[in-house]
Amino acid sequence: MDSQRSIYLKTISIDEALEKVLEEITPASLPGRESVPSQQALGRVTAGPVRARYSSPTFHSAAMDGVAVRAESTFTAREDNPVILEKGRDYVEINTGNPIPDGMDSVIMVEKINQEYEHSISIEQPAYPWQNVRRIGEDIVATELLLPRNHEISAYDIGVLLSGGIWEVDVYQQVGIHVIPTGDEVLDFTSRPDPSPGQVIESNSQVLAAMAQSWGCRFSRTAPVPDEPQKLEKALQEALDSQAHIVVIGAGSSAGSKDFTRRIIQEKGRLLVHGLKAMPGKPTVLGISHNNKILVGAPGYPVSSVICFEQILKPLVYHLSGKTPEEPVTVEARLTRKIPSRLGMEEFLRVSVGRVGEQYVATPLPRGAGMMTTLTKAQGMTRIPADLEGMQQDRMIEVQLLRRSREVNQVLVTVGSHDNTVDFLANELALFNPPVRLASTHVGSMGGITAIRRGTAHMAGIHLFDPETGDYNFPFLDKYAPDLDYRLINLAVRHQGLMVLPGNPRNIRSLQDLPRDDVEFVNRQKGAGTRILLDHHLQQADISPEKVKGYSNEEYTHMGIAVNVLSRTADCGLGIKAAAQALGLDFVPLARERYDLLIPEDFIQDDKVVQVMNLLHSRDFKAGIESLGGYETTLTGREMKPGMGL
Structure with a gap:
C-alpha cells in the first residue's frame, strides 16, 4: 500500500449502503x-x-387451599340444606399445589367450609367437577x-x-464484533495516559463495546495500531482469523494520506461502500472479506463514529442475529432556531428536548463531529432529509427520544447566559426524586430573553447591566419583552474580571492594558451580558474595541474563555472568577454584577421550577455557591424589583 491520499469513490445513502452489504451476506457469514x-x-x-x-402441571393439582371432594357428593348442598362431609371418606384437606387424591375431582375453598366437628364439615353450595383444580397439562x-x-x-x-x-x-451464537483502533496520535486508555498536544485518548471502541453489549454481542478489541500499513494488515488478519463476524477499523477511513482502511479492505476482500451521504458519518467504509466477514471502516471523530455504529452496525447486527429492533419512541417538537444543512446530505442532529407548557421543544446542540458531550447532553435526535437545505425556526419536527419519556418530561429547559452556578444547580436538582434534569443552552442573556418571550424555555439566566439607570435586566425586559408576565429571581451576585495565566506573565492590571500589541484578548459572543459589560467599561475607559486585539474572537461560555487562556490561545479574557479559579488561573477584578433567573409567571408553579425555588432558599445550596469562589449569596432566592441594583 502506498501513502497517496485516498479519494472518496461514490457516496451513497445509508439505506443503499445497508442494501449493498445485506446482498453480500451468505450462510457462511451468519452465526452458527x-x-x-x-x-x-x-x-x-x-x-x-x-x-x-x-x-x-404434570399432575392434577389444587389451585386453592381447602378440601378435595367428589363434586357429585355435593350436588344437593343448599343454604337451607347443607351437606355434611366426613373427613377421609368424603373429603381430604389439601393445600395449593398439592396433587388431587384419587377419586376426587374438585376443591372447595377453605372460606366456603363450615367446620361442624373435628372430623366433619358442612357446605352450603355445591361444587362442580374440576372446580379450583389445575389439570394435567x-x-x-x-x-x-x-x-x-x-x-x-x-x-x-x-x-x-x-x-x-x-x-x-x-x-x-452471539454476533462477534472486533475493533481495531488506529492512529499515531491515539493513546490506549488502558494505560491511563496523560495526553500531550496532538494526542487523543482512544474511547470510541468502548462506546461500541457498551452498544454491542446492549445488542447482545460478543466484543473484542486490539490495542491501538499506529498508521503503519504492515502493522494494520497484521492486526486485521488476526481479527479475520478470530470468531468475530464483524471487524471494525476505527479511524483511517477518511481521505487523508494516512487513511489506509479502504486500501486494506480491497486487499482482504471487496470494497462495497466508500462514503455515506450523511453528516456526521460520511467517512464510513464497508466491505466483505474473502472469508465472509463484514468489514467496517468507522470514522475517527466520536459523533461520526456513533452515527456509523447506530445507523450501519446496529441494523447489520440485528440482521445477523435474527432479532427485531425495538421501534424508537418519537415525539413532535418545535425547533427553537433555524438550522442550515447541506443539500444532498442527510444530517443527524442531536437535540436537547423538554416539555415546555403543552409542547415539546427541541434545541439543536453543537454539530461538530468531535463534540462528544453532545452525545451525553442530548435527549433526542432528529434527521434533516437530504432534499432540504435546512429547517426553519418553529418548524414542527419528528424527534427520536434517546431518553425515557418520563425523564424527558422532567427536563427543565434553561436558555441564556452561561454561569457555573447553573451547572451547580443542575447537579443539585438531579438529587430529587424524581430527578429534575436541567438542560442549559448558552446563547447569552439576550438570547435567553428571546427564548422566554417565544415560549421555548422554562427559565433563562440573564445579567444585563444598563449604564443609564444603573439597574440590571429590567430595562432590557421593558424594551425587548414589554408584554411578558414574569418574575426575576436572583441566583447570585458574581465577580467579573480578566482571567490571566498564573503569575500574570503579561502584567495585565486593567482594561488599559488591552490595547497593547503583546496582549491577545478573547471575547464572549454578541448578546452575552459579559460582552455588554465589557463594552460599557471600554466606553468608560475611552477604549475603542478596534484597538483590542482579539475582540472579535468569540466564546460561548466562561469556561471556554478560561480554556483559551490556559492553553495560551489568548493572554486574557473577561469572565467570572469561578471559571478562573476552576482552572487555576489568576484573576484581575473588574466588576460585581447580578445574575438573575427570568421565569415566566405561567411556570412559577411548575414542579420543576418549585424545586429550583426550594434550593435557592436552602442554606446548604448557598454555601455550595459561595464555595465555587467569586460569588455572593446575599440576594439569592429573592425576587428582584426595578431599581434594586446590587
Whole structure:
C-alpha cells in the first residue's frame, strides 16, 4: 500500500449502503449454533423450534387451599340444606399445589367450609367437577411447541423452558464484533495516559463495546495500531482469523494520506461502500472479506463514529442475529432556531428536548463531529432529509427520544447566559426524586430573553447591566419583552474580571492594558451580558474595541474563555472568577454584577421550577455557591424589583 491520499469513490445513502452489504451476506457469514443452559439464555435467539419434554402441571393439582371432594357428593348442598362431609371418606384437606387424591375431582375453598366437628364439615353450595383444580397439562402439554425458531428469549421464556423440562436450548451464537483502533496520535486508555498536544485518548471502541453489549454481542478489541500499513494488515488478519463476524477499523477511513482502511479492505476482500451521504458519518467504509466477514471502516471523530455504529452496525447486527429492533419512541417538537444543512446530505442532529407548557421543544446542540458531550447532553435526535437545505425556526419536527419519556418530561429547559452556578444547580436538582434534569443552552442573556418571550424555555439566566439607570435586566425586559408576565429571581451576585495565566506573565492590571500589541484578548459572543459589560467599561475607559486585539474572537461560555487562556490561545479574557479559579488561573477584578433567573409567571408553579425555588432558599445550596469562589449569596432566592441594583 502506498501513502497517496485516498479519494472518496461514490457516496451513497445509508439505506443503499445497508442494501449493498445485506446482498453480500451468505450462510457462511451468519452465526452458527450452540447449546446454552436455559437459565442463561436471556436475549439469545432460538436456532430451531423448542418442544416441551414434560407437561405442566404434570399432575392434577389444587389451585386453592381447602378440601378435595367428589363434586357429585355435593350436588344437593343448599343454604337451607347443607351437606355434611366426613373427613377421609368424603373429603381430604389439601393445600395449593398439592396433587388431587384419587377419586376426587374438585376443591372447595377453605372460606366456603363450615367446620361442624373435628372430623366433619358442612357446605352450603355445591361444587362442580374440576372446580379450583389445575389439570394435567393445563399450561404445557408434553411435545407441544414452546418457542418457535428465531425467537428472542425473554425472562418469562426461561420459566417456560424450565417448566417444560428444557435444561438446555439451541440458540444462534452471539454476533462477534472486533475493533481495531488506529492512529499515531491515539493513546490506549488502558494505560491511563496523560495526553500531550496532538494526542487523543482512544474511547470510541468502548462506546461500541457498551452498544454491542446492549445488542447482545460478543466484543473484542486490539490495542491501538499506529498508521503503519504492515502493522494494520497484521492486526486485521488476526481479527479475520478470530470468531468475530464483524471487524471494525476505527479511524483511517477518511481521505487523508494516512487513511489506509479502504486500501486494506480491497486487499482482504471487496470494497462495497466508500462514503455515506450523511453528516456526521460520511467517512464510513464497508466491505466483505474473502472469508465472509463484514468489514467496517468507522470514522475517527466520536459523533461520526456513533452515527456509523447506530445507523450501519446496529441494523447489520440485528440482521445477523435474527432479532427485531425495538421501534424508537418519537415525539413532535418545535425547533427553537433555524438550522442550515447541506443539500444532498442527510444530517443527524442531536437535540436537547423538554416539555415546555403543552409542547415539546427541541434545541439543536453543537454539530461538530468531535463534540462528544453532545452525545451525553442530548435527549433526542432528529434527521434533516437530504432534499432540504435546512429547517426553519418553529418548524414542527419528528424527534427520536434517546431518553425515557418520563425523564424527558422532567427536563427543565434553561436558555441564556452561561454561569457555573447553573451547572451547580443542575447537579443539585438531579438529587430529587424524581430527578429534575436541567438542560442549559448558552446563547447569552439576550438570547435567553428571546427564548422566554417565544415560549421555548422554562427559565433563562440573564445579567444585563444598563449604564443609564444603573439597574440590571429590567430595562432590557421593558424594551425587548414589554408584554411578558414574569418574575426575576436572583441566583447570585458574581465577580467579573480578566482571567490571566498564573503569575500574570503579561502584567495585565486593567482594561488599559488591552490595547497593547503583546496582549491577545478573547471575547464572549454578541448578546452575552459579559460582552455588554465589557463594552460599557471600554466606553468608560475611552477604549475603542478596534484597538483590542482579539475582540472579535468569540466564546460561548466562561469556561471556554478560561480554556483559551490556559492553553495560551489568548493572554486574557473577561469572565467570572469561578471559571478562573476552576482552572487555576489568576484573576484581575473588574466588576460585581447580578445574575438573575427570568421565569415566566405561567411556570412559577411548575414542579420543576418549585424545586429550583426550594434550593435557592436552602442554606446548604448557598454555601455550595459561595464555595465555587467569586460569588455572593446575599440576594439569592429573592425576587428582584426595578431599581434594586446590587
